[in-house]
Amino acid sequence: MRTTSPFGSRRRSAVVLAAAAALAATGAAGCGSSNSSSTTQPTASASASATTGVITIRDPWVKAADRGMTAAFGTLVNDRDTDVTLTSAATSVSPMELHEMTMKDGKMVMQAKQGGIVIKAKSTHALEPGGDHLMLMDVKQPVRAGEELTFTLTFADGSTQQFTAVAKPFTGAQESYAPGHGEPMPGMSATPEMSMSPAP
DSSP, X not given: OTTHHHHHHHHHHHHHHHHHHXXXXXXXXXXXXXHHHHHHHXXXXXXXXXXXXXXXXXXXXXXXXXXXXXXXXXXXXXXXXXXXXXXXXXXXXXXXXXXXXXXXXXXXXXXXOTTOEEEOXXXXXEEOTTSOEEEEOSOSSOBOTTOEEEEEEEETTSOEEEEEEEEEOOXXXXXXXXXXXXXXXXXXXXXXXXXXXXXX
């Protein structure tokens, strides 16, 4: 009896352990399902919070640059019933200005956007090469392809909003400054390269 009893208890222990393992696996699978639904929830919340900001920024990107000037682009979406005016932008790697392209003396030149950028009610406003854009005037460090920069937008009512944009490499058309505006700093070109469209 003494020799069989330990084996019997061992068998019972093995059965109990196997059952416990099965229950643990089922529980883990249940937690996995619960986790996957809970991980989708924050994504939905993040998406909702993005649309409850002043505006939504679609497909933001920055032209990669080793030094000097570069720019950020994207589509500004205003879902409100009233116009929104963007008055300034800021990032830690460079002073910034809101810029536009305009005709001066028969050629396209870049200059500060007077009065800010207005995003009409229930409308979009494109920031793109050859048009309005967020100009980084003098990057303190290289902005390399694949890196993300954080920007803070300020609006006419004093509200602010942040977004991040990924840097991409491009080459493109030359854009020059309007006379008397944005004099280049030492070592900077007055005609920064700006592409007319993002690289695929």
